[in-house]
Amino acid sequence: MCGKIILPLHLSISDYNLYLGLRVNFVNKSNMKDRFPALLLRDLVMFPDMMVTLFVGREKSINALESVDDSNTLVLITQKDASKDMPKQEEIFSVGVLAKILQTSKVQEGTIKVVVQGIKRVKIDKLYTRAKTMYAHVLPLVDDDYTDEKEVLALKRSVQDKFEEYLSINKRINPETINDNISQISNLSDFCNLISAHLMLPVDKKQALLEITSIPKKLEQILVYIDSEIELLKAEGRIRNRVRNQIEKNQKDYYLNEQLKAIHRELGEEDYKEELMVLEQKVKSSKMSKEAKDTALSEIKKLKMMNQMSSEASVIRSYVDWLLEIPWKQISKINKDISKAEDILNKDHYGLEKVKDRILEHIAVTVRTNNMRGPIICLVGPPGVGKTSLAKSIASATGRNFVKIALGGMRDEAEIRGHRKTYVGAMPGKIIQAMKKAKTSNPLILLDEIDKLSFDYRGDPSSALLEALDPEQNKSFSDHYIGVNYDLSNVLFIATANSLDLPRPLLDRLEVIRLSGYTDGEKISIAKQYLIPKQNKFHSVKEGEVVFEEEAIKFLIESYTKEAGVRQLDRDIAKVIRKFIRKKLLDSNYEKQIVSKDNLKDFLGSVKYINNFVKSEKKIGIMNGLAYTEAGGDILEIESVAMKGDGKVKITGKLGDVMKESVETALSYVRSKAFFFGIDDKIFKETDIHIHVPEGAIPKDGPSAGVGICISILSTLIKAPIYADIAITGEITLSGRALRIGGLKEKLLAASRSRVKRVIIPQENLRDLEEIPLEIRGTLEILPVSNAMEAINIAIDGDFGTRIPIDDIKTQHTDRRYS
Incomplete structure (x- = not known):
């Protein structure tokens, strides 16, 4: 195809006369050829001395340019019908212009930009095609002599x-x-x-x-x-x-439209006008809301009155395109087969029964009510437990398109709501962009890492999410760029987070489902059923080439990974398989590899973690606490020592404000009960107490170590050792009550891994034991207590005040012991 931009470039008089002399010399050469490559023009008539820029795209035209010899000369002929790509000879004018190529350059694949200047008129004697190139036999066409x-x-x-x-x-x-x-x-x-x-x-x-x-x-x-x-x-x-002064408004509008048509015709903008008409028809036939349709038609009306090259026209055109591309009522077919959905969820993920049940309930309600209104779920759990991949499986199980929005580190409100379209480079927010990407109005949108949102002077993105995540408001979500209400009620929002450190109003809009860390047994099952087959498929390893023994998997989990999820486990399995592939390429006889506990070191190197098993001997002032982190549960040793001083209390271990307050509360409780423990009041004035929690580089905070701190301080002051096989969790009050704590499953899992035999938990956490797998409960003796005194009587080996022998505790508290 040969498009054009006509650029008459007129030379200065001296240069122009010099050019004419060169042209005459060129034309008057007696040995000038009469056959030249021919280039067909659309909607353009070339004249001698005229300089134009052409954009050449048709195959024959490109071949004509490539066939030009050293003289850089070819014939430019205009075709009668510009719409035809391969006109016949009778559809081409018989007079053209011999032209010289001044410059050529490749614009893009299949298009060449060429600058040519007319030399003289020629009459086309004959046109023919050879090797996909059009040639023309020409005769000079000169003006007749005149007499007058x-x-x-x-x-x-x-x-x-x-x-x-x-x-x-x-x-x-x-x-x-x-x-x-x-x-x-x-x-x-x-x-x-x-x-x-x-x-x-x-x-x-x-x-x-x-x-x-x-x-x-x-x-x-x-x-x-x-x-x-x-x-x-x-x-x-x-x-x-005349019209400016006489006609009324409706006649004026008509005249201006007619005048605009004439201008478009003169400027060759008829295609642009037709394009706007097509755009207007698309808006009228679209499924967008009445508000959006009226807004789009109003913007197109403005567009018709503007120059298409103006910056404002570009802004309006982009805005209308966005309105058209957003799915307003395009709905994907929802899967209503609960059995099929359950199979998909079970195939992709091991365990996670709570989430699976909630999704199957949603599908069941959809079938019953025929209402696609989606819940707003927040999956909370440590890294690597499968929150993001689970969201993809839910999309597959429900038949919804999947779109992910990464919220980690986002600190600008406009990222959610978009910018006003009057700003340079304005765009809709992430939610509207996700809807465009999904191409349906009922997708599953994953709000990944919602707890990692931040804020600064540009606004608070978490506040901007309130409207989108409120089932009562998201029917009319307002994006700053779009400027019209958009219905998000059919969207299934799933957020993921490592913790519930979220603004209270945002948390109130989320249906929180906790995903706990996996037990070692669950990890072994996941590795066998999911991770190893997945990595074999990814690395093109045949079944049976790399065989992992169960003991090897267990040793890998205990000594090479320290996580609640299975992300590092997946990486280590992949590393073993890569090592196998490398050895196999170097040794053709190396056909199979059995990965055992003994040779695992050859693939992964020395063990990374030495299990933090609790000591067997009793210690004064050392109490095993249980901590919950974003990465799962862990054993937290609480150490106390007493020394001569003036009653000061020193706290180390990078403890947060809440944990420091727990120390103060525990110390106050011990002082208030000094008489029962046989402690002289003078000791608090003459003794300095130092409380330390090891691994001082790691920040620690939370109230659940309160009872453990109390026992550690008391053990130090009365010189009574603490049983080493006991771990404890619970918040303490000034009156000594043991309050409920969170993350019980992760804490008990950490206790089980560390070979703890007995765990003291608050009485209020008894109801949480139903959700603890038997695999964990079966290895522990769980002792619920309602106050600190009961915990002290279990943990400290000594004879004082209300001390109850440990043998008596076992008989008196049988109803409070679970295993």
Whole structure:
């Protein structure tokens, strides 16, 4: 295809005369060829001395450019019907222009930009195609001699005067670039060519001027055309002035529209006008809301009145395109087969029964009510337990399209709600962008790492999410860029977080489902059923080439990973398989590898973690606490020592404010009960107490170590050792009550891994034991207590006050012991 941008580039007078001399020398060479490559033009008539830039895309046209010899010359011919890609010879004008190529460059794949300048007119004697290239046999076409020189000069003067008048009326042509050249051109053929090139005429009229060989007749025809154009321009001016003062608003709008059509025709913008009409029809036939449709039609109306090259037109066009591309009522078919959905969830993930039950309940309600309104679920759990992959499985099980929005580190409210479209480079927010990507109005949108949202002077993104995540408000979600209400009620939002450290209003809108860390047994099952087959498939390893023994998997979990999830376990399995592949490529006899506990070190190196098993001997002042972190549960040793001093309390171990308050509360409780423990009050004035929690580089905070701190302080003051096989968790009050704590499963899992035999928990946490797997409960003796005194009597080995022997505790508290 040969598109064009016409750029008449007129030279200075000296350069122009020099060019004419070169052109004459070139044309008058006696050995000039009569066969040249031919290039067909659409909607453009080339004249001698005229310089234009062409964009060549048709195969024959590109071949013609490549077939040009060292003279850089080819023939430019105009086709009669611009819409045809392969016109026949009778559909091509018989007169063209011999032109010289000044410059060529490749714009993009399949398109060449070429600058050419007309040399002289030629008559096409014959056209033929060879090797997919069009060639033309040409004959020189020169102007006829004339006899009446005065008449011709008079015509020339008239044409020049009229053309100057035409330039003064037609504001679309800059007269300063033409007038100087016209006045100093003595050759009448060149004079006619220059004026013909600048007249705004249809292709057929310009072609007629190119083909006329009689100078007088050509001047007369140019004069007729100029007169006609001048009258038309004057008529337009008169109509414009008359209408401006006389017609009323509706007639004025009609006139302006008609005038705009005329302008578009003159500027060759009919395609743009048709494009706007198509755009308007798309809006009318779209499924967008009435508010959005009215807004889009109003913007298109403004667009029609603007220059398509203006920056504002570009902004409006982008806005209308966004309105069209957002799915308003396009709905994907929801899977209503509960059995099929359950199979998909079970196939992709091991365990996680709570989440699976909630999704199956949602599908069941959808079947019953035929309402696709989705819940807003927040999956909370440590890294690597499968929150993100679970969301993908839920999308597959429910039949919804899946889109992920990463919220980690986001601190600009406009990322959620978008910018006003008046800003440079404005775009909709992440939610509307996700809807466009999903292409349906009922997708599953994953809000990943919602607890990692931040805020600064640009706003609070978590506050911007309140509307989107409120089932009562998201029917009319408002994005700043779109500016019209959008219905998000059919969207199934699933957020993921490592903790519930969220603003209270946002947390109130979420249905929280906790995903606990996996037990070692669960990890072994996951590795066998999911991770190893997945890595074998990814690495193209056949079944049986790499075999993991169960003991090896267990040793890998205990000594190479320290996580609640299975992400590092997955990486280590992949590492073993990669080592196998490398060895196999180096040794063709290496066919199979059995991975055992003994040779695991050959693949993964030395063990990374030495299990923190509790000591067997009793210690004074050392109490095993249980901690819950974003990565799961862990054993937390609490150490206390007493020394001569003046009653100061020192706290180390990078403890947070809440944990420091727990120390103060525990110490106050011990002092208040000093009489029962046989402690002299003077000791608190003459003794400094230092409480430390090891691994001081790791920040620690939370109230659940309160009872453990109390026991550690008491053990130090009364010189009574603490049983080493006991771990404890529970918040303490000034009156000594043991309050409920969170993360019980992770804490008990950490206790089980550390070979703890007995765990003291608050009485209020008894109801949580139902959710603890038997695999964990079966290894522990769980002792619920309602106050600190009961915990002290279990943990400390000594004889004081209300001390109850440990053997008696076992008989008295049988109803509070679970295993």
